[in-house]
Amino acid sequence: MAKTPDDHRLELLQGTLDMLILRTLQWGPQHGHGIGQAIRSQSDDLLKVETGSLYPALHRLVKRGWLNWEWDLSEANQRAKYYQLTAAGKAQLLREQDRWSQLVHAIGRIMNPASANEE
Amino acid sequence: MRPHQDDLDAEIRGHLAISIKERIERGEDPASARLAALKEFGNVTLTRDSMRSVWRHRWFEAADALVRDIRFALRALTRAKGLAATVIVTLALGIGANAAIFSVVRGVLLRPLVNRDEDRLIYIRQGDQGVVDATNMTFSVPEVNDLKSRVTTVSAFGDFSTVDFAMIGLGGEPRMVKAGVVGGSFFEVMGLRPVLGRLLNAQDDGPNAPGAAVLTYRFWTTSLNSDPTVIGKTIRLGPRTATVVGVLEPSVPYPADTEIMANVVTSPHHLGATMVANRTHRMTELFGRLAPGASLETARAELTAVHAAIVREHPEAYSAKANVQLKVARLRDQIAAPARTILLVLLAAAAVVFVIACSNVANLILARSVRREGELAVRAALGAGSGALRRTLLAESLVLCGGGAALGLVLARPLVAIVSRYAARFSVRALEVTIDSSVLWVGAGLAMAAAVLLAYVPRLPSPHAPAGLGLATGGVRITPGTNRRLRIFATTQIAFSFVLLAGAGMLLATLVVLQTANTGYNMRQVLAFDIPTSATGAGLGEAKLLNFYQEATRRLGQLPGVEGVAIASNVPWRDAGIFGPGIHFSVDGYKPADGEENPRARFRTAGPRFFAVVGVPLLAGRDFTDEDRAGSERVAIVSQSVAQRLFPNGEAVNRHMWWIDPYFGKPAPRRIVGVVADVDDESIVRGPAMTIYQPVGQIGMGGRLFVRTSADPYALVPAVTRVVREISADQPVERAATLEDVRAEVVSPERLNAFVFSGFAGIALLIAVVGVAGVLAFSVSARTREFGIRLAVGSAPRHLLVRVLSEGVVIAAIGIAAGAAGGYALARVAARFFATVQMPGAVTVIGAAAVLIGAAIAASLMPAARASRVDVLQALRSE
Numbered sequence: 001m002a003k004t005p006d007d008h009r010l011e012l013l014q015g016t017l018d019m020l021i022l023r024t025l026q027w028g029p030q031h032g033h034g035i036g037q038a039i040r041s042q043s044d045d046l047l048k049v050e051t052g053s054l055y056p057a058l059h060r061l062v063k064r065g066w067l068n069w070e071w072d073l074s075e076a077n078q079r080a081k082y083y084q085l086t087a088a089g090k091a092q093l094l095r096e097q098d099r100w101s102q103l104v105h106a107i108g109r110i111m112n113p114a115s116a117n118e119e
Numbered sequence: 120m121r122p123h124q125d126d127l128d129a130e131i132r133g134h135l136a137i138s139i140k141e142r143i144e145r146g147e148d149p150a151s152a153r154l155a156a157l158k159e160f161g162n163v164t165l166t167r168d169s170m171r172s173v174w175r176h177r178w179f180e181a182a183d184a185l186v187r188d189i190r191f192a193l194r195a196l197t198r199a200k201g202l203a204a205t206v207i208v209t210l211a212l213g214i215g216a217n218a219a220i221f222s223v224v225r226g227v228l229l230r231p232l233v234n235r236d237e238d239r240l241i242y243i244r245q246g247d248q249g250v251v252d253a254t255n256m257t258f259s260v261p262e263v264n265d266l267k268s269r270v271t272t273v274s275a276f277g278d279f280s281t282v283d284f285a286m287i288g289l290g291g292e293p294r295m296v297k298a299g300v301v302g303g304s305f306f307e308v309m310g311l312r313p314v315l316g317r318l319l320n321a322q323d324d325g326p327n328a329p330g331a332a333v334l335t336y337r338f339w340t341t342s343l344n345s346d347p348t349v350i351g352k353t354i355r356l357g358p359r360t361a362t363v364v365g366v367l368e369p370s371v372p373y374p375a376d377t378e379i380m381a382n383v384v385t386s387p388h389h390l391g392a393t394m395v396a397n398r399t400h401r402m403t404e405l406f407g408r409l410a411p412g413a414s415l416e417t418a419r420a421e422l423t424a425v426h427a428a429i430v431r432e433h434p435e436a437y438s439a440k441a442n443v444q445l446k447v448a449r450l451r452d453q454i455a456a457p458a459r460t461i462l463l464v465l466l467a468a469a470a471v472v473f474v475i476a477c478s479n480v481a482n483l484i485l486a487r488s489v490r491r492e493g494e495l496a497v498r499a500a501l502g503a504g505s506g507a508l509r510r511t512l513l514a515e516s517l518v519l520c521g522g523g524a525a526l527g528l529v530l531a532r533p534l535v536a537i538v539s540r541y542a543a544r545f546s547v548r549a550l551e552v553t554i555d556s557s558v559l560w561v562g563a564g565l566a567m568a569a570a571v572l573l574a575y576v577p578r579l580p581s582p583h584a585p586a587g588l589g590l591a592t593g594g595v596r597i598t599p600g601t602n603r604r605l606r607i608f609a610t611t612q613i614a615f616s617f618v619l620l621a622g623a624g625m626l627l628a629t630l631v632v633l634q635t636a637n638t639g640y641n642m643r644q645v646l647a648f649d650i651p652t653s654a655t656g657a658g659l660g661e662a663k664l665l666n667f668y669q670e671a672t673r674r675l676g677q678l679p680g681v682e683g684v685a686i687a688s689n690v691p692w693r694d695a696g697i698f699g700p701g702i703h704f705s706v707d708g709y710k711p712a713d714g715e716e717n718p719r720a721r722f723r724t725a726g727p728r729f730f731a732v733v734g735v736p737l738l739a740g741r742d743f744t745d746e747d748r749a750g751s752e753r754v755a756i757v758s759q760s761v762a763q764r765l766f767p768n769g770e771a772v773n774r775h776m777w778w779i780d781p782y783f784g785k786p787a788p789r790r791i792v793g794v795v796a797d798v799d800d801e802s803i804v805r806g807p808a809m810t811i812y813q814p815v816g817q818i819g820m821g822g823r824l825f826v827r828t829s830a831d832p833y834a835l836v837p838a839v840t841r842v843v844r845e846i847s848a849d850q851p852v853e854r855a856a857t858l859e860d861v862r863a864e865v866v867s868p869e870r871l872n873a874f875v876f877s878g879f880a881g882i883a884l885l886i887a888v889v890g891v892a893g894v895l896a897f898s899v900s901a902r903t904r905e906f907g908i909r910l911a912v913g914s915a916p917r918h919l920l921v922r923v924l925s926e927g928v929v930i931a932a933i934g935i936a937a938g939a940a941g942g943y944a945l946a947r948v949a950a951r952f953f954a955t956v957q958m959p960g961a962v963t964v965i966g967a968a969a970v971l972i973g974a975a976i977a978a979s980l981m982p983a984a985r986a987s988r989v990d991v992l993q994a995l996r997s998e
Binding site for chain 2: 060076079
């Protein structure tokens with residue numbers, strides 16, 4: 001396959017997709033395509049979620065009770081499945097955010113000991 | 120929340136539509152927007168599948184794969200029908216036999232009784248375990264009363280004694296019924312309910328209660344067609360009457376399979392002083408219900424202690440030599456006990472058959488997998504993991520074993536019928552055994568076990584080893600390892616078959632000895648009848664009874680075809696043990712040496728001409744006559760062994776003997792008037808039985824009628840019955856059988872033993888023959904090239920034939936040696952647990968070995984013939 005301009009994109013870290021989906025849905029219900037677009041635009045095009053990963057992840061989150069879905073018409077007047085956070089999903093988002101900032105902090109201390117010592 | 124298939128599609132369509140619309144709005148033309156959206160989306164089918172699989176269980180995936188493998192296996196097996204059929208039939212035999220035996224074992228040994236709280240129900244007996252005839256002495260009423268008043272761990276006792284009544288009523292002819300005479304607490308203790316009417320209770324106890332009887336369920340359904348109007352009917356039981364008050368629910372009849380159970384008042388004997396007060400008059404069976412909080416162990420400890428105290432207080436009631444002890448068992452275990460050994464032996468035999476079947480199937484599968492090595496190697500080379508390959512093999516063996524199990528369950532049904540009829544000889548519970556779902560589970564379990572085992576038999580091709588040669592030629596290459604495994608399996612089959620064959624041979628040899636033994640009786644021409652006399656109301660010894668006997672003998676003697684008629688007390692074998700073990704006696708001039716017991720002899724009565732009628736020769740002196748009656752000189756006839764032991768000089772006639780048992784009161788000498796040949800009317804294996812006969816006319820006890828005829832004996836039965844009824848209308852005339860048939864009936868457990876075991880051995884032999892033939896056929900077909908070369912360089916076909924045959928014989932010989940060694944060791948181990956383990960005789964062992972060698976030769980013949988007919992050119996070109 002020929003190289004595309006997207007080559008500077010980052011690979012998603014293992015396990016972060018679920019968190020990103022939950023975070024995106026914090027602003028209200030959205031359909032699959034919209035979620036993909038939101039992640040992409042909010043990361044300044046650095047992150048692109050493959051539909052082959054996105055949809056199974058959405059269904060996995062529904063199965064675990066963190067998301068609900070309902071059918072609705074999109075702004076483009078197209079029938080689409082809208083996902084939204086459940087209460088359990090909101091709690092999970094908080095947990096993941098917490099875990100994530102701890103992870104970032106820990107990795108940051110290792111990668112950048114000087115700045116860590118300043119704290 | 121689980122999405123539907125269409126739901127997933129709609130979601131994907133929606134995604135694409137939105138994506139296309141956005142692109143068009145950005146200015147792309149519709150066609151390229153659509154293409155770009157699809158390209159961006161990627162593989163639609165894959166995404167949909169992975170969405171769906173989110174909702175599936177992990178097991179579902181595995182099962183899905185297995186279903187695919189099973190479909191594949193079915194297709195593969197239709198190309199190997201012969202193999203599939205052999206495997207399925209072999210497994211069916213193994214699984215069917217095991218399922219059948221197991222359902223009988225479960226029904227007899229494991230299933231709870233219907234009685235309420237049956238695990239608190241106990242059976243109590245006393246006996247001397249060291250004495251053959253005294254292991255279960257039962258109890259006397261004073262003993263029962265002592266136990267009742269002293270024991271606290273048993274909340275209630277139920278008593279039961281077996282009595283034969285001549286019953287009139289409930290339609291049909293007067294006949295003898297086996298009845299239980301029970302106390303009022305019996306049914307409450309046993310925890311049984313009526314299906315109709317009521318059972319007996321405390322109000323039915325005592326001498327003043329009206330006679331009442333309960334019918335057993337089996338009697339009510341089989342003899343009375345479940346007639347509900349039977350309640351309230353009156354029946355005559357001997358001299359008394361009783362009203363039918365109820366029908367008992369279906370339950371295990373124990374200790375005796377009776378037709379009715381009646382209260383104490385119906386049996387005059389039970390109200391008499393002997394029964395009530397005599398401490399040694401033992402005929403009561405005792406049941407108990409554990410008191411709340413008491414365990415079997417505490418009850419056993421207390422009962423044993425109380426019993427020991429009773430024995431100490433009444434030393435006169437127990438034989439000084441006997442070591443009488445109390446035994447307490449759960450009723451369920453007590454009922455199952457006699458069948459336990461035989462059923463466990465059968466279970467072992469069935470397990471052996473299963474092992475043989477499995478090793479045979481393993482053989483076939485191994486041979487098949489060698490042929491498939493090429494295919495497996497290709498799959499391994501294409502990246503199939505060893506898990507996937509095992510799953511393929513597992514699927515195939517699941518199909519085979521499932522087929523085997525299905526067929527086995529079909530076979531199990533008739534097998535259960537045979538085995539339960541057989542086991543009914545040892546435990547009444549076997550009668551209720553039916554094939555149930557447990558068989559299904561056992562069958563399925565065995566099949567699964569076999570399937571998993573078989574899947575691991577073949578070696579997998581290693582993905583690392585170069586399999587190029589096998590791949591390229593597609594020919595069968597037999598490695599030394601495979602060959603050794605095949606032979607080990609075949610040898611195993613022979614070894615196990617040998618053990619079964621030797622066992623079956625032993626039983627058959629015993630049976631042949633039993634059936635062909637000379638009994639000393641005229642077996643075919645003599646008809647024996649029971650003519651129990653309590654129905655006529657005549658007590659023992661009354662003139663009326665003796666007149667009846669004389670008249671019956673005289674009139675029956677006039678019937679055409681009758682050669683002789685006589686009365687006696689015992690039908691050989693059938694009446695074994697009715698007078699208990701031998702009774703002590705003494706004779707003129709005999710003094711036992713110090714510490715020696717007085718001799719014992721069997722007590723019998725015989726009427727005139729009895730010995731002539733049954734064909735026992737009179738060796739000295741005279742027979743009894745009609746003149747030997749009450750009031751005339753007391754006389755006796757002794758058997759040869761009595762004469763030889765006590766009168767070694769041969770002068771037995773005209774000497775005197777007398778019984779020295781308290782039962783006979785003051786010793787009354789009898790003059791010995793004759794000596795007859797020894798016969799053994801108790802044991803099937805004839806031994807020298809010391810027997811002393813008294814005239815029926817002097818003892819006043821007979822009850823058995825013997826008629827000798829020159830014609831067909833059974834054709835005479837109606838005439839005999841008619842003549843007897845002419846004399847005494849209410850007289851039962853029962854159980855007509857020739858002595859030959861009486862003996863056959865007694866021998867039948869042995870016959871069934873031999874039959875069932877021979878069945879197992881036959882199945883084993885069949886499977887072993889298939890196994891040996893299969894191994895050799897495979898080995899021959901894999902060595903076509905070798906045989907071709909041998910023929911090409913000048914071997915005679917005859918040599919190849921002998922070579923293959925001898926391979927079969929070697930397998931058989933090694934198997935027999937292993938089987939003999941293993942069987943010997945097994946018998947040694949078994950002897951530690953079972954008292955009656957016998958070693959088969961040399962003839963049997965050699966016979967079994969010869970059968971197996973013969974079978975091995977027969978099995979090798981076809982492959983051997985094929986080897987000797989190998990086409991040289993074809994063989995050399997084949998690789």
